[in-house]
Amino acid sequence: MKLISLLEGLKYSCPGNMDVEITDIIFDSRKVVKGCAFVCLCGSSVDSHAFAQQAADAGAAAIIAQHEVEVKGVPVVYVKNTRYAMAVMSAAYFGHPADQIRVVGITGTKGKTTTSYMIRSILECAGIKTGLIGTIGTVIGDEVIQTNNTTPESYDVQRYLRRMADSGCKAAVIEASSIGLKDHRVSGFTFDIGLFTNFSPDHIGGNEHKTLEEYMQCKNMLFKQCRTGVINIDDENYKGIIEGHTCEIETYGFREEAGLRASGERLISRPGYLGVHFDLCGQLNFGVDVDIPGHFSVYNALAAVAVCRHFDVTQQNIIDGLNTVKVKGRVEPVPVPGNYTLLIDYAHNALSMANILETLREYKPNRLICMFGAGGNRARSRRYEMGETSGNMADLSVITADNSRYEDVMDIIEDIKVGLSKTKGEYVVIPDRKEAIKYCMEIAEDGDIIVLAGKGHEDYQEIRGVKYHLDEREVIADIINKTI
Numbered sequence: 001m002k003l004i005s006l007l008e009g010l011k012y013s014c015p016g017n018m019d020v021e022i023t024d025i026i027f028d029s030r031k032v033v034k035g036c037a038f039v040c041l042c043g044s045s046v047d048s049h050a051f052a053q054q055a056a057d058a059g060a061a062a063i064i065a066q067h068e069v070e071v072k073g074v075p076v077v078y079v080k081n082t083r084y085a086m087a088v089m090s091a092a093y094f095g096h097p098a099d100q101i102r103v104v105g106i107t108g109t110k111g112k113t114t115t116s117y118m119i120r121s122i123l124e125c126a127g128i129k130t131g132l133i134g135t136i137g138t139v140i141g142d143e144v145i146q147t148n149n150t151t152p153e154s155y156d157v158q159r160y161l162r163r164m165a166d167s168g169c170k171a172a173v174i175e176a177s178s179i180g181l182k183d184h185r186v187s188g189f190t191f192d193i194g195l196f197t198n199f200s201p202d203h204i205g206g207n208e209h210k211t212l213e214e215y216m217q218c219k220n221m222l223f224k225q226c227r228t229g230v231i232n233i234d235d236e237n238y239k240g241i242i243e244g245h246t247c248e249i250e251t252y253g254f255r256e257e258a259g260l261r262a263s264g265e266r267l268i269s270r271p272g273y274l275g276v277h278f279d280l281c282g283q284l285n286f287g288v289d290v291d292i293p294g295h296f297s298v299y300n301a302l303a304a305v306a307v308c309r310h311f312d313v314t315q316q317n318i319i320d321g322l323n324t325v326k327v328k329g330r331v332e333p334v335p336v337p338g339n340y341t342l343l344i345d346y347a348h349n350a351l352s353m354a355n356i357l358e359t360l361r362e363y364k365p366n367r368l369i370c371m372f373g374a375g376g377n378r379a380r381s382r383r384y385e386m387g388e389t390s391g392n393m394a395d396l397s398v399i400t401a402d403n404s405r406y407e408d409v410m411d412i413i414e415d416i417k418v419g420l421s422k423t424k425g426e427y428v429v430i431p432d433r434k435e436a437i438k439y440c441m442e443i444a445e446d447g448d449i450i451v452l453a454g455k456g457h458e459d460y461q462e463i464r465g466v467k468y469h470l471d472e473r474e475v476i477a478d479i480i481n482k483t484i
């Protein structure tokens with residue numbers, strides 16, 4: 001493809017030859033291929049403008065830059081923002097796949113992954129093949145591609161959308177993280193639908209957002225880049241999220257003013273199964289059962305229905321989709337022989353832990369048991385807080401290892417104990433995670449709910465730079481089969 005065609009729609013200046021043929025778009029100088037356009041990005045640790053000449057020497061046919069670079073032999077295209085330019089160029093390079101399938105973007109502090117799976121479940125019940133891009137990876141048919149980020153770089157987003165369109169997907173759901181929006185990973189196309197789940201303080205500091213205001217402004221970007229915005233109006237921050245929107249707005253929630261409402265919420269529980277029933281009213285009127293527990297599942301399901309009603313789906317498709325949805329590692333029940341409930345959840349900070357424990361308490365368990373650890377080389381405050389939360393909210397805390405990374409697991413556990421000791425909560429320490437799971441299953445009584453918190457969909461444990469295979473589902477099966 002000619003350089004000039006890739007740049008269509010962008011403002012740029014380039015004194016060099018724009019007729020040059022481009023073979024690929026590359027944003028890592030170590031991966032340059034002959035004839036590519038090398039896009040210089042200002043990262044959190046590296047400004048790759050410094051590698052422009054190196055990229056040209058390695059065969060790049062053009063350099064895309066946002067500030068002055070010294071390069072000889074190839075044209076340099078100057079743009080205002082290279083991340084935005086990369087998104088526009090990638091969309092063109094992959095033949096604008098978002099024009100061929102309907103793309104839904106989800107933003108919000110919590111519920112993105114779960115809601116994306118609910119949408120997919122409903123659409124697939126209606127025979128609409130649907131791809132996903134999000135925290136658990138990119139899903140195209142039966143294939144799950146592991147990705148580093150919730151929202152991958154724009155080049156990868158466009159590459160995956162192209163693969164989805166080519167493999168017969170008619171829809172794609174993308175988790176648009178606030179950092180992803182800020183870094184233009186999902187720029188260069190218009191979403192059919194943008195969905196807002198909720199907003200609470202998170203992702204502030206470090207390499208993430210500078211302030212809460214910036215965090216909100218980034219979420220707000222989605223509603224200037226979609227045709228229809230579907231908004232949770234029960235969230236007190238929704239006005240800030242849609243400020244300056246350019247899309248049609250639709251609403252959902254429990255409030256009377258919401259276009260699609262929920263009412264008649266009722267928890268459903270039996271050993272090994274926790275769910276919730278509610279009635280849809282307003283734009284649609286019928287009852288649904290959701291296979292994931294808790295009040296927040298009503299919100300996620302309502303959001304999913306509010307999106308799916310824009311597709312060719314029947315009432316039965318919605319009922320079936322919500323009644324069979326499974327999300328790996330999100331309040332995921334694992335079948336066990338006893339009369340108790342064993343769940344795997346991704347909660348790995350105090351806020352998520354409080355959410356999940358509060359939700360599970362509503363099911364009135366005999367005992368609520370929480371097994372958890374905490375990540376190494378991350379804020380120590382998180383460990384104190386998690387210890388205190390579990391101590392206050394669970395009947396028994398089982399403290400174990402998570403991804404201890406380069407720290408000693410016992411040091412991390414000592415920090416968790418500091419938080420726990422502020423409470424009257426009972427606890428035991430079992431540093432080996434497999435042994436801790438076994439312990440939980442051995443002491444389980446009828447009616448108990450046990451949550452294995454922290455690992456969620458992950459199938460590894462990271463210790464001293466090595467990722468060891470550890471899939472909690474396999475561990476549980478081995479315990480049941482008495483092989484460990």
Ligand SMILES: CC(=O)N[C@H]1[C@@H](OP(=O)(O)OP(=O)(O)OC[C@H]2O[C@@H](n3ccc(=O)[nH]c3=O)[C@H](O)[C@@H]2O)O[C@H](CO)[C@@H](O)[C@@H]1O[C@H](C)C(=O)N[C@@H](C)C(=O)N[C@H](CCC(=O)O)C(=O)O
Nearest residue numbers: 027028029041043044045046048149150151153177179207
């Ligand atoms: C802070 C941040 O956003 N980092 C992301 C970023 O890496 P970076 O900024 O550290 O990159 P860098 O090392 O400074 O390099 C900058 C550029 O120079 C290039 N480079 C570098 C070295 C070299 O020799 N040559 C060269 O060309 C790099 O390829 C890159 O293009 O670009 C990488 C490649 O796309 C991302 O994987 C990485 O995400 C890291 C893993 C991360 O933790 N990001 C978080 C903040 C994030 O994005 N989170 C959100 C939200 C998650 C949620 O909602 O929970 C997400 O969407 O995942």
Ligand SMILES: Nc1ncnc2c1ncn2[C@@H]1O[C@H](COP(=O)(O)OP(=O)(O)OP(=O)(O)O)[C@@H](O)[C@H]1O
Nearest residue numbers: 109110111112113114135296299330331346355356
């Ligand atoms: N709508 C919601 N409101 C509050 N908490 C929720 C909601 N949905 C899910 N949760 C809780 O948050 C956890 C993470 O949910 P999910 O992965 O769907 O959110 P996410 O937005 O993708 O989060 P992350 O960005 O951390 O991956 C769940 O395991 C559950 O405990």
